[in-house]
Amino acid sequence: MKRWLASVVLAITLPVPSAHCGEGLGSFRDPKDGSLDLSEWLLDRKGFLPVPVIITEPAVGYGAGLFALFFRQSIREAAAQSLTSGRMEPPDIFVVGGLATQNGTWLGAGGGMVSFDEHRYRWRGGIARLNANLDFFGLGGTLPAAIGYNADGWASIQQGMVRLGQSDAWIVGRWNYFDLSNRLDFESDAARAGSIVRTNRSSGLGVSLEVDTRDNIFTPSRGWKGSLDVTYYDPDLGSDTRFRTYRAHAFVYSPIGKSVVLAGRADTRGANGDVPFYLLPFVDLRGVPAMRLQDRRTAVIETEARWNVTPRWALVGFAGAARAWGTNTSFSDGTDSRSAGAGFRYLIAQRLGMYAGMDFAWSTQDRAFYITVGNAWR
Numbered sequence: 576m577k578r579w580l581a582s583v584v585l586a587i588t589l590p591v592p593s594a595h596c597g598e599g600l601g602s603f604r605d606p607k608d609g610s611l612d613l614s615e616w617l618l619d620r621k622g623f624l625p626v627p628v629i630i631t632e633p634a635v636g637y638g639a640g641l642f643a644l645f646f647r648q649s650i651r652e653a654a655a656q657s658l659t660s661g662r663m664e665p666p667d668i669f670v671v672g673g674l675a676t677q678n679g680t681w682l683g684a685g686g687g688m689v690s691f692d693e694h695r696y697r698w699r700g701g702i703a704r705l706n707a708n709l710d711f712f713g714l715g716g717t718l719p720a721a722i723g724y725n726a727d728g729w730a731s732i733q734q735g736m737v738r739l740g741q742s743d744a745w746i747v748g749r750w751n752y753f754d755l756s757n758r759l760d761f762e763s764d765a766a767r768a769g770s771i772v773r774t775n776r777s778s779g780l781g782v783s784l785e786v787d788t789r790d791n792i793f794t795p796s797r798g799w800k801g802s803l804d805v806t807y808y809d810p811d812l813g814s815d816t817r818f819r820t821y822r823a824h825a826f827v828y829s830p831i832g833k834s835v836v837l838a839g840r841a842d843t844r845g846a847n848g849d850v851p852f853y854l855l856p857f858v859d860l861r862g863v864p865a866m867r868l869q870d871r872r873t874a875v876i877e878t879e880a881r882w883n884v885t886p887r888w889a890l891v892g893f894a895g896a897a898r899a900w901g902t903n904t905s906f907s908d909g910t911d912s913r914s915a916g917a918g919f920r921y922l923i924a925q926r927l928g929m930y931a932g933m934d935f936a937w938s939t940q941d942r943a944f945y946i947t948v949g950n951a952w953r
Contacts, residue, residue: 605925610887614926628674633864633943634709640674640682665690665792670701680707697745700733705755709866711852714771714902715910716868716940723760726853728775730755736785747783751806752813757853771852778813779820781806789828793929793949794920796836801825808848818848820856826952834884840877840952845901847871858897859953861945862914862938870909871901879951881920889920889930893951914938918947 605612624646630638646666669687686701705728710721731752736745754776785802789795804822808814824842831837844856850871858868860875877895884890893916900909916936923931934945945951 608886612923612925613929614924617924617927617929626670626672628672629946630674630676631944631946632676633941634866635680635707636677638674638676638680640672642670642672642684645669678708680709681705682707695738697736697738698734699736700731702729702731704729709853711759711771712867712869714855715870715899715904717910724853725758725760726755727758728753728755743786743788745783745785745787747785747802749781749783749806751777751779751781751808753777753851753854755853757851772816772849774815774849774851776813776815777808777818777851777854779806779808780812781820791928793924793927795826795828795838795950796830796928797828799825799827816849816851818846818850820850820854821845822856826950834882836881836883838879838881838952840875840879840895842875842877843873845872856899858899858912860895860897860912860914860938861893861916861934861951862936862943863897863912863940864943867940868897868899868910868912870899870904872906872909873897873899877914877952887922889922889932891918891920891932891934893917893934893936912939918945920947923948 603611603613603616605614624644626642626644628640628642630636630640646668665688667687667689669685671685673681673683675681682703682705684701684703684705686699688697688699690697705726707726708723709726710723712718712721729752732749734747734749736747738745756775757773781804783802783804785800787798787800789798789800801824802822804820806820808816808818808820810817822842822844824840826838826840828836828838842859846854846856852869853866855869855871856873857866858873858875859865860877875895875897877893879891879893882890893914895914897912897914898906898909899912900906904910914936915938916934918932918934920930920932923929929949931946931948934947934951936943936945
């Protein structure tokens with residue numbers, strides 16, 4: 576559930592300028608080539624920024640929403656303060672808003688990210704009130720027909736981060752809290768769902784080691800980002816049951832010549848103990864509906880190539896494979912999924928290295944399209 580929340584909230588399209596921002600359409604043109612470009616506007620933007628959200632996730636259907644972002648300082652000001660460290664640090668930012676989809680799912684959320692002591696310490700997190708209508712396909716996605724269910728309540732993810740010296744590595748401490756009542760569309764389906772845990776409240780503390788050497792936080796061309804995560808949920812922390820969740824992932828980017836960037840992703844997740852069925856790991860892969868393949872273990876590999884056809888336009892191709900296993904099956908007998916797709920990108924903010932575009936994906940389970948701003952991997 577928390578990964579689904581993250582993917583929805585991060586599905587942000589281009590910012591909508593307010594009428595009093597900038598000096599006419601000329602503010603959104605690159606002075607060198609005359610192309611549409613939001614660099615100057617985004618670099619100097621401070622205060623409130625309205626951001627529309629378009630949702631194309633097959634698990635919840637099409638939808639839309641609006642979030643208001645508040646920048647305490649502009650990106651240009653943050654960059655000026657980062658000259659001494661030699662790395663681009665993000666500005667402090669807060670966000671609040673909501674969204675809804677065609678299957679009746681809705682969410683209201685607020686959160687942010689704030690740095691302290693010259694970016695040595697950082698807080699990031701958010702809290703959401705949601706009512707989600709989703710489908711459960713059984714452990715390993717093996718049910719012949721989905722069981723619809725509703726998850727209604729609160730979710731909170733809070734993280735404190737400490738940089739290790741002057742490196743690109745962080746130690747992260749987190750508190751995850753979910754208070755979600757869950758109701759199957761037909762309670763008679765409970766037997767068909769199998770031996771699953773249906774508790775409401777999950778509260779856990781966790782720790783991570785994160786490393787990020789990417790050359791750009793929006794659309795990287797070199798470097799890598801990865802983390803090792805473990806979270807413990809326990810009744811002593813307010814959880815109804817005792818369980819643990821794990822994740823290890825890495826995203827790697829490498830330029831080939833001047834116009835091609837190759838990227839690779841490896842992502843594995845696990846859970847032990849009495850895990851609520853809606854918090855079981857699921858396959859996160861373009862073309863596979865969120866939470867379509869769930870089990871106690873999942874693994875994903877994906878590769879992507881970006882070809883910069885012109886200074887502004889790029890073509891993207893990607894392919895991946897995944898597997899879910901662990902409750903009733905070994906790795907070799909797990910449920911597989913394969914996906915492939917293509918898309919396009921436009922360099923919408925040249926000075927920030929930010930691309931935006933659309934991906935079209937086909938998988939063993941379904942097909943979908945995604946609006947992408949920055950990097951497709953989270």
